[in-house]
Amino acid sequence: MKHYLEHDTSKPVLELKGVTVKFGTETILDNISFSVKHGERIAVVGPNGAGKSTLFKTIAGTIRPGSGNIYIYGDKPLAHICIAYVPQSSMIDWDFPVTVYDVVMMGRTGRIGLFKRPSRQDREVVFYALGVVKMTEFADRQIGMLSGGQRQRVFLARAIAQDAGLLLMDEPLAGLDAASQQDIYRIIEYLSEEKDVTILVSTHNLNAAGKNFPKIMLLNKKVIVIGPGKEIINTKNLLSTFGGQLAVIESGNGIVAVNDTCCSHGEGVK
Amino acid sequence: MINRLIAVLAGPLGYPFMVRSLIGSIIVGIICSVVGTYVVLKGLAFLGDALAHAVLPGLAIAYFIGGTATLPLFWGSLTAGLVTATGIGLITKGGQLKEDTAIGIIFAGMFALGIAIISSVRNYSIDLTHFLFGDILGVSRQDIVLAVIIGLVVLLMIILFYKEFLVTVFDPVLAKTLRIPLRFFQFMLLFMITLVIVVSFQIVGVALMVAMLITPAASAYLLTNRLPSMMILSAGFGVVSSITGLYFSYYFNIASGAAIVLTCTVIFIAVFIFSPRKRVFIKL
Ligand SMILES: Nc1ncnc2c1ncn2[C@@H]1O[C@H](COP(=O)(O)OP(=O)(O)OP(=O)(O)O)[C@@H](O)[C@H]1O
Ligand SMILES: [Mg+2]
Numbered sequence: 060m061k062h063y064l065e066h067d068t069s070k071p072v073l074e075l076k077g078v079t080v081k082f083g084t085e086t087i088l089d090n091i092s093f094s095v096k097h098g099e100r101i102a103v104v105g106p107n108g109a110g111k112s113t114l115f116k117t118i119a120g121t122i123r124p125g126s127g128n129i130y131i132y133g134d135k136p137l138a139h140i141c142i143a144y145v146p147q148s149s150m151i152d153w154d155f156p157v158t159v160y161d162v163v164m165m166g167r168t169g170r171i172g173l174f175k176r177p178s179r180q181d182r183e184v185v186f187y188a189l190g191v192v193k194m195t196e197f198a199d200r201q202i203g204m205l206s207g208g209q210r211q212r213v214f215l216a217r218a219i220a221q222d223a224g225l226l227l228m229d230e231p232l233a234g235l236d237a238a239s240q241q242d243i244y245r246i247i248e249y250l251s252e253e254k255d256v257t258i259l260v261s262t263h264n265l266n267a268a269g270k271n272f273p274k275i276m277l278l279n280k281k282v283i284v285i286g287p288g289k290e291i292i293n294t295k296n297l298l299s300t301f302g303g304q305l306a307v308i309e310s311g312n313g314i315v316a317v318n319d320t321c322c323s324h325g326e327g328v329k
Numbered sequence: 330m331i332n333r334l335i336a337v338l339a340g341p342l343g344y345p346f347m348v349r350s351l352i353g354s355i356i357v358g359i360i361c362s363v364v365g366t367y368v369v370l371k372g373l374a375f376l377g378d379a380l381a382h383a384v385l386p387g388l389a390i391a392y393f394i395g396g397t398a399t400l401p402l403f404w405g406s407l408t409a410g411l412v413t414a415t416g417i418g419l420i421t422k423g424g425q426l427k428e429d430t431a432i433g434i435i436f437a438g439m440f441a442l443g444i445a446i447i448s449s450v451r452n453y454s455i456d457l458t459h460f461l462f463g464d465i466l467g468v469s470r471q472d473i474v475l476a477v478i479i480g481l482v483v484l485l486m487i488i489l490f491y492k493e494f495l496v497t498v499f500d501p502v503l504a505k506t507l508r509i510p511l512r513f514f515q516f517m518l519l520f521m522i523t524l525v526i527v528v529s530f531q532i533v534g535v536a537l538m539v540a541m542l543i544t545p546a547a548s549a550y551l552l553t554n555r556l557p558s559m560m561i562l563s564a565g566f567g568v569v570s571s572i573t574g575l576y577f578s579y580y581f582n583i584a585s586g587a588a589i590v591l592t593c594t595v596i597f598i599a600v601f602i603f604s605p606r607k608r609v610f611i612k613l
Contacts, residue, residue, distance in 0.1 A: 119506050137508060144506045155370060155499055156550065156559045165500065168492045169507040201554040221507070 066141070068097045070133040072225050072257040073118065078127035080113055087113045089280045091127070095225075095259070100251040101285070102268035103261040105278035106301050111261040112147050114278065115227045118259075119144035131225065140169040143218030145211070147229035147261075153203040159213050160198040163188055166221035188219035192246055208239030215246050219254075226250065228260045232267075244271045265292070341579040346466060351575055353468035353476060354537075354589060357529045358567030360480040361541035362549075363487065363560050364525045367518060369546040370498060375429050377542045379436035380526045381535040384409040385443025393450070399471055399531075407527050413439055414523040418516050465533045465575075465585045472532045479528045483521050487560075494518055495556060537586040541567055544593040551604040566596055 066072075071094040080088040087110045095101060103111050116122040118129060120136050121144075131139045143166070163185045164177055171177055177185075189195045192212035197205065202213065211231050218226050228247075232240045248271070250256040262268055268275050269288035277283040277291065277300040284291045341347040368376060384406035391405025413435050420431035487494065496504045497514040504511045530538040545566035546559070553559040574589030581588075 119502075121502055121505050140506075140508050142506050144502065146502055149500075150502065151500055152370075156553050156556050157495070157499060158554055161495075161555060162499075165492075165496050165503060166507075168496050168509065171492065173493070174489055199554075217503075 066132045066224060068132075071095055071130070072097050072099075072132060073259075074130040074133075075118075076128045076130070078117060078124045078129060080110070080117055080122060081125045086280065088117065088124075091282055093276070093282050093285055095257055098251065098255045098257055099274060100247070100258045100272050101260070101274045101276055102272035103259055103276045103278055104263070104265055104268050104300070105261075106263075109279045109300075111278060112229050115144060115146075115229045115259070115261065118142070118225075119227055139224075141222065141224035143221045143223030143226045145214040145218065145226075145228045145231060147233070149214075151202075153210075155202070157202055158199050159189070159194060159202060159205070159216075160185060162202055162213055163216045163220045166217035166219075166223075170222065184222075185216075185220050188216040191219055191249065192216045193242075206239075208235050208242065211235065211239075211243055212246070215243070215250075218256075219250065223256060226256050226258045228258070230261050230263070232262060232264070240267070247271070265297075337580075338576075341576065346468075347575070347579065349468045349470065349473060350465050350585065351572065353473055353532050354465055354571035354575060354585075355568050356473065356476045356480055357533050357538070358541055358545070358571040358589075359564045360476070360483055360525050361529050361538060362545040362563040362567030364483060364522050365542040365546035366549065366556065366560050366563050367494070367498060368522060368542055369550055371428070373428060373432070373522075374543050376432055376522065377526050377530075377539040378535065379432045380410055380413060380523060381530045381538065383413040383436045383439035384527060385440050386446055387412075387443075389443050389446040399469070399475075403475065403528070403531060406531065407524070409439060409443075410523040410527045411520060414519045415516070418512075418519055422512070465537060465589070468532055476528055476532055479524055483525055486517070486521055490514065490517070491557075534586055537590055540590040540593050541570075544590075544597050545570065548593075548597045548600040551600050566593070570596060 074094040075091050078088060078091040079086065091114065103114065105111050113122065117124050118136070119142055129136050131142065136142070164181065166188075167177065167181050167184065171181055186195065186198070189198055192215050194209065194212050194216060197209065202210070205213065214228075214231075226247075231243055235243065244267070247258055247260065251258050260272070265275075269292065273287060274285065275288045275291060276285040277296055279300045279302075283300045284296050341351070368374065387405035387407070387409025388402060389405075391401040394405075395401030416435040417428065417431045420426055420434065421428050493504075493509055493514050494517075496507065496509060497511060497518065501511055501515075504514070526538060526542065529541065533541070546563045548566050549559045549563035553562055570589055570592040574592040575585055577583055577592070578585035578588035583591075
């Protein structure tokens with residue numbers, strides 16, 4: 060399966076250089092620079108208002124940065140259709156007359172091309188994607204008749220059908236029970252490990268981030284730190300990320316217990 | 330028995346004007362109902378009525394130039410309609426204002442502009458509102474040709490750009506990440522809807538156009554799970570309403586436009602009551 064632009068996998072999949080985003084006079088993202096290598100899987104963690112969603116929107120291209128540059132495989136992002144973005148709160152009208160199959164097929168719109176109808180291969184890709192997220196039996200269901208966890212899986216299937224090289228999921232676990240969260244984590248893991256998809260997921264759940272992601276980025280307007288959870292989760296970094304919103308209790312054996320007091324999403328740090 | 334049925338069905342067809350209005354209302358029924366699915370899905374029920382009034386300045390200017398000839402009036406109102414649609418598109422661009430707010434602003438402004446133009450000209454005694462409220466029984470051959478051409482163009486666009494329109498309407502954020510020219514397709518959709526509205530109300534009048542735009546699509550919305558079936562069913566409702574309404578009007582001496590609208594409404598009520606999936610109806 061080929062992408063629109065050939066991807067030079069020796070280059071970083073994603074690179075931000077001095078990206079600054081302002082709403083009015085307020086700086087939301089301040090001089091963000093980092094790079095993500097091919098196949099990495101990173102959890103972006105930060106308190107409410109830290110700018111996680113803004114960061115994802117900027118990378119996806121729905122917000123333009125005030126200054127700084129974003130590169131996808133070394134190119135300007137507009138040349139790429141390989142970024143899949145699952146927003147935190149989708150503006151989608153769930154009563155819209157589309158089925159699960161239709162929504163996943165939408166991910167292929169860019170690849171099918173103008174004036175063409177989906178080919179057999181496109182249909183196969185869609186069913187393959189539905190299979191990966193275990194939603195094949197729901198293919199013909201109108202999307203309003205799905206549970207929250209099933210909806211997230213449809214979005215994941217759409218990202219798979221899109222042949223995304225870079226997957227951005229903004230708090231995909233909010234409001235899901237533990238079992239559904241595990242399902243989503245397993246799919247994310249599969250995409251990352253078997254399909255070489257580079258993945259960024261934002262979450263409030265530092266614990267789960269540590270367990271399920273090889274790398275964590277702590278974000279609060281700036282990138283506080285980025286690295287493997289074991290190395291970067293310490294009192295100093297957590298305090299500069301969460302500030303007063305978080306009580307950090309360091310226990311004797313080096314495990315940090317944290318208590319998020321800010322969380323309204325029902326998936327707080329445990 | 331059969332003979333009697335044939336006689337009943339053939340009755341109105343003996344009159345050329347009835348045949349023309351039947352053809353006219355079927356064509357308008359199809360294109361309005363199909364395009365109407367987008368109008369209903371985007372929650373823009375107000376657009377039809379607003380556009381029909383916003384074209385007044387175009388009508389006024391066209392009347393100065395060409396008098397009461399059909400084509401100049403059509404081009405005049407089409408131009409005004411496209412200006413209105415562009416205005417709506419530009420105002421909603423940043424996402425700060427909702428579409429129905431933008432429609433309200435532009436429609437009021439354009440209508441007032443039309444009145445201003447008319448009132449500034451002395452001896453302008455002709456009542457232009459006559460042209461706003463076309464008459465289904467006065468459909469001319471030229472009207473039909475115009476409706477067929479525009480109908481074919483619009484249906485072709487809907488088929489050719491089906492995928493792109495679907496993504497644009499359903500999930501603009503996805504359209505953007507897929508690098509589909511979102512603004513382009515949003516404007517195109519708005520222009521298509523405008524085209525259909527302008528040509529339809531000049532043929533069948535504002536009230537019938539609005540009904541054809543909204544009611545069959547709303548009925549179909551309640552019965553279907555997918556956009557193509559919604560469009561086909563909607564077109565079916567539009568056609569059935571046109572034919573049934575016209576026959577009723579012929580045999581029971583009811584105003585034709587009203588008879589067609591009432592048929593649409595009856596279908597909707599029946600669907601609403603018996604709909605297998607009662608989706609909450611919040612968009613209209
Ligand atoms: N469209 C907007 N206009 C103005 N300010 C905005 C806009 N969107 C977000 N903000 C502000 O930007 C800041 C960062 O918001 P963002 O949604 O990126 O945070 P977040 O880290 O995703 O938070 P959460 O965990 O609650 O989802 C907030 O202070 C918010 O008020
Ligand atoms: Mg957010």
